[in-house]
Amino acid sequence: MENDIQQILLTQAQIENRIRELGQVLTEEYRDKDPVIVGVLKGVVVFYADMVRHIQVPCQMDFMWLSSYAGTDSTGTMKVRQDLTTDIKGRHVLILEDIFDTGNSLNFTVEHLKSREPASLKICTLLDKPERRKAGITLKADYVGFTIPNAFVVGYGLDYNEKYRNLPYIGILKPEVYDKF
Ligand code: 5GP
Ligand code: MG
Numbered sequence: 534m535e536n537d538i539q540q541i542l543l544t545q546a547q548i549e550n551r552i553r554e555l556g557q558v559l560t561e562e563y564r565d566k567d568p569v570i571v572g573v574l575k576g577v578v579v580f581y582a583d584m585v586r587h588i589q590v591p592c593q594m595d596f597m598w599l600s601s602y603a604g605t606d607s608t609g610t611m612k613v614r615q616d617l618t619t620d621i622k623g624r625h626v627l628i629l630e631d632i633f634d635t636g637n638s639l640n641f642t643v644e645h646l647k648s649r650e651p652a653s654l655k656i657c658t659l660l661d662k663p664e665r666r667k668a669g670i671t672l673k674a675d676y677v678g679f680t681i682p683n684a685f686v687v688g689y690g691l692d693y694n695e696k697y698r699n700l701p702y703i704g705i706l707k708p709e710v711y712d713k714f
Contacts, residue, residue: 534697537713538704542686543679545701548659549583551678555657556587558676559627562655563590566625569651571617573642574598576631579690579698580659580678584629595619597645599638611641626651630658631690633677636670643672660686660703 570592572581585594598615626646633639639656646654657676664683687693688700694714697706 534700537697537706537710538688538700539707541702541704542681542684543689543703548678548689548703552580552583552587555584555676555678556589559584559588559657560590563588563592563625563627565590566653567591567593568625568627569593569595569617569619569621571621571626571628571642571646572596573628573630573638574615575698576690576692577629577659580631581629584657584659593619597642599641601637611638613645617646621646621649621651623650623652625653626655628654628656630656630674632660632662632686633658633674634662634665635667636672637667639674640670640672659689 570585570588572578574596575598585592595617596615597613597617599611600614601611628642628646630639643654643656655675658674659678661674661677661680662683663680684705686703687697687706688703690698691703692698693706696714
């Protein structure tokens with residue numbers, strides 16, 4: 534698995550340090566707010582598990598699973614494959630995301646959750662690729678772990694064809710790997 538990586542973009546230590554910093558900010562932000570922390574599956578699971586342990590306030594965890602109708606990068610038409618089990622009306626909601634790329638998925642998630650009238654709704658994304666943002670998407674993340682260049686990354690929850698999610702760092706695949714799967 535490591536052999537398939539061309540370049541490590543973010544090391545385990547860099548990710549850990551950034552999560553600790555974000556944790557301090559989010560702990561202050563959500564003190565006494567009993568937030569619902571929403572993870573968007575599946576890419577977020579590794580970040581989610583590390584991040585919530587640094588948000589040191591009482592909170593509730595919930596998850597959504599989206600799917601797009603066609604492929605990954607196409608029309609951007611999304612649907613809810615699995616919805617929250619929590620009633621978020623009047624609650625403070627924090628969305629955790631692995632990556633903010635074209636913005637289709639976050640935009641959809643935000644609209645979906647807003648319709649349930651939460652008291653507040655904020656976004657924390659580990660990675661932001663602003664260069665890839667689709668025209669017309671004005672949404673901004675409230676908290677960003679790292680802004681990265683326009684490259685396809687894997688590891689720390691992020692997959693290529695469902696592989697590499699369990700790498701402890703974030704890296705770029707060797708070009709020849711794309712011909713393997
Ligand atoms: P969006 O384009 O809607 O902002 O992102 C949709 C999804 O595409 C992300 O949640 C993630 O699963 C996937 N994605 C976007 N960029 C990357 C990337 O660089 N690497 C991987 N593995 N997945 C990505
Ligand atoms: Mg995702």
